[in-house]
Amino acid sequence: MAILETKELTRRFGETTAVDRLTISIDPGEVFGLLGPNGAGKTTAIKMLTTLLPPTSGEARVGGFDVIRHARDVRRIIGYVPQMLSADGTLTGYENLLIFAKLYDIPRTVRESRVRDALALMGLDDAANKLVRNYSGGMIRRLEIAQSMLHEPCVLFLDEPTVGLDPLARQAVWERIEELRSEFGTTILLTTHYMEEADSLCSRVAIMHVGQVMALGTPAELKASIGGNGATLDQVFVHYAGTELDSGGNYRETFRTRRTARRVG
Amino acid sequence: MRLSEQGVPRGGLASPALPRTVANPLAAVSSFIYKTSVIAELEARKLSHDPTELITRAVQPALWLLVFGQVFTRVRAIPTGNLSYLDFMAPGILAQSVLFIAIFYGIAVIWERDLGIIHKFLASPTPRAALVLGKALSAGVRSLSQAIIIYVLALLLGVHLNWNPLALLAVMSVVVIGAAFFSTFSLIIACLVKTRERFMGIGQVLTMPLFFASNAIYPISMMPGWLQVISHLNPLTYEVDALRGLMLVGGAGVYGLGMDLAILLAATVALVLVAAHLYPQVAI
Numbered sequence: 001m002a003i004l005e006t007k008e009l010t011r012r013f014g015e016t017t018a019v020d021r022l023t024i025s026i027d028p029g030e031v032f033g034l035l036g037p038n039g040a041g042k043t044t045a046i047k048m049l050t051t052l053l054p055p056t057s058g059e060a061r062v063g064g065f066d067v068i069r070h071a072r073d074v075r076r077i078i079g080y081v082p083q084m085l086s087a088d089g090t091l092t093g094y095e096n097l098l099i100f101a102k103l104y105d106i107p108r109t110v111r112e113s114r115v116r117d118a119l120a121l122m123g124l125d126d127a128a129n130k131l132v133r134n135y136s137g138g139m140i141r142r143l144e145i146a147q148s149m150l151h152e153p154c155v156l157f158l159d160e161p162t163v164g165l166d167p168l169a170r171q172a173v174w175e176r177i178e179e180l181r182s183e184f185g186t187t188i189l190l191t192t193h194y195m196e197e198a199d200s201l202c203s204r205v206a207i208m209h210v211g212q213v214m215a216l217g218t219p220a221e222l223k224a225s226i227g228g229n230g231a232t233l234d235q236v237f238v239h240y241a242g243t244e245l246d247s248g249g250n251y252r253e254t255f256r257t258r259r260t261a262r263r264v265g
Numbered sequence: 266m267r268l269s270e271q272g273v274p275r276g277g278l279a280s281p282a283l284p285r286t287v288a289n290p291l292a293a294v295s296s297f298i299y300k301t302s303v304i305a306e307l308e309a310r311k312l313s314h315d316p317t318e319l320i321t322r323a324v325q326p327a328l329w330l331l332v333f334g335q336v337f338t339r340v341r342a343i344p345t346g347n348l349s350y351l352d353f354m355a356p357g358i359l360a361q362s363v364l365f366i367a368i369f370y371g372i373a374v375i376w377e378r379d380l381g382i383i384h385k386f387l388a389s390p391t392p393r394a395a396l397v398l399g400k401a402l403s404a405g406v407r408s409l410s411q412a413i414i415i416y417v418l419a420l421l422l423g424v425h426l427n428w429n430p431l432a433l434l435a436v437m438s439v440v441v442i443g444a445a446f447f448s449t450f451s452l453i454i455a456c457l458v459k460t461r462e463r464f465m466g467i468g469q470v471l472t473m474p475l476f477f478a479s480n481a482i483y484p485i486s487m488m489p490g491w492l493q494v495i496s497h498l499n500p501l502t503y504e505v506d507a508l509r510g511l512m513l514v515g516g517a518g519v520y521g522l523g524m525d526l527a528i529l530l531a532a533t534v535a536l537v538l539v540a541a542h543l544y545p546q547v548a549i
Contacts, residue, residue, distance in 0.1 A: 050388040052548045072390055080388040084381025090311045099310075102303040103389045105296075131314060147385070 003028045003187050008058035011044050018044040020211035031181055033198040034191040036208035037241055042191035046159050050080045063154045079148030083159035087143050089133035093124055104151035118146040138169025158190040195233040207240040214240035300391050304399020309406055323414040326362040330418050343483050355419045356508035357481030363408040363440055367447035369468050370404050371455030384548045394541035404448035405441030412440050425514040432511045442529045443504040449536040456543040481505050503528045
């Protein structure tokens with residue numbers, strides 16, 4: 001009954017293997033976390049699952065549709081919030097949503113109410129007609145999540161949804177994600193390198209390191225697996241993802257992450 | 266698409282929630298047009314929030330008409346047939362300002378790429394060609410504002426403009442097609458170079474040759490042979506030619522409006538197809 005399945009999914013960039021034989025299966029309604037340091041292959045995996053990047057080998061299905069052969073169908077049933085800033089700052093929040101409502105073929109009769117509901121759910125009614133460039137980081141993230149769920153997707157991909165947010169804004173985003181799961185039963189795949197985020201949101205997590213899944217299970221299982229009574233997920237992370245400080249991230253990536261953090265922060 | 270291959274989703278997923286897209290050609294075409302218009306609407310909304318760009322863009326064509334045009338009208342060095350030099354160059358300057366707006370259009374794509382906006386569009390069920398064409402048409406909308414400014418200037422300078430409504434409509438169409446062509450060209454460059462610095466460099470290198478190797482400010486017959494060949498390969502030449510026939514009282518193109526439009530349209534369609542193919546690679 002998996003809603004998302006990958007088999008030996010692999011992506012190489014020249015000599016480097018960004019994602020190495022990823023095999024996972026996610027059930028409907030799960031919140032699944034991909035954890036790992038920068039450069040572990042989380043974003044590359046998400047890009048393949050959202051049809052943005054063709055895999056080098058292996059296969060992946062979302063909602064039963066192959067990400068290569070039935071890319072258009074996959075795109076109709078997924079929502080995607082990229083790691084980087086993806087709301088348009090030169091438009092209002094309402095316009096950002098309206099355009100995506102149209103691109104996702106939401107019928108005219110329900111379009112307006114759907115947009116209003118999404119704004120309300122994300123607590124953005126008051127800011128709806130302000131330009132997004134004047135939003136705070138947390139508001140932008142909530143708008144982006146609203147944008148990605150307008151068409152009631154079966155699977156929602158959130159790539160580092162809380163990067164660069166202060167603790168309060170992060171808490172607000174977590175609450176919205178939790179609501180999506182409980183109210184709509186949306187299956188969510190998120191990436192993060194915050195352990196507490198995975199701990200509080202995810203039903204299962206996979207810890208990735210240089211493209212490979214090192215461990216997979218519920219947060220409780222993973223903690224138990226390293227034997228520590230009262231082990232934290234942080235310790236699990238260090239255990240499986242190694243301790244090398246220079247494991248990933250290049251100049252460009254760092255530049256992007258920091259700029260995103262600055263712009264949304 | 267063969268029906269047998271579409272199959273039922275594996276694992277017995279609830280099918281009502283996940284019907285496959287129906288491959289009805291008519292619906293596909295109307296959906297394509299609709300999505301294109303949504304992308305164009307998006308760009309128009311952006312512009313409506315911040316129209317200052319349009320005004321600053323008007324400075325350069327104004328200088329060309331006022332300074333260059335005035336001086337060369339006195340020199341009488343350029344054979345322009347029965348037209349005054351200012352009349353002759355007004356359509357050329359309109360085409361030039363459209364070119365200058367359109368050729369740097371790709372920078373917005375690089376900006377959107379760096380932010381991550383493009384990724385979200387590419388992950389939506391919007392045809393790639395609609396994303397590209399919608400942007401191209403919005404460059405056309407921007408260019409129409411240029412046309413208005415140039416018409417006002419030309420009127421003040423005493424250019425003999427043709428105010429026939431049909432001709433005006435045709436001028437608008439040619440401007441939009443020309444902008445669509447060059448903005449798509451720009452988008453292709455952006456897809457290939459991917460960084461702002463390289464893009465700006467290439468943009469600078471391209472604009473002047475495109476402008477001077479055309480009939481915008483002097484007739485092609487004046488040029489040396491090799492430059493004539495290049496000018497005939499330059500779509501700007503056909504844009505200017507069409508505008509010259511449509512904008513002026515007593516103006517006439519060299520190649521005929523039908524030929525001009527056919528070349529511009531064919532070139533635009535070809536570039537949109539190339540761009541639609543390259544566009545997804547921006548996200549990688």
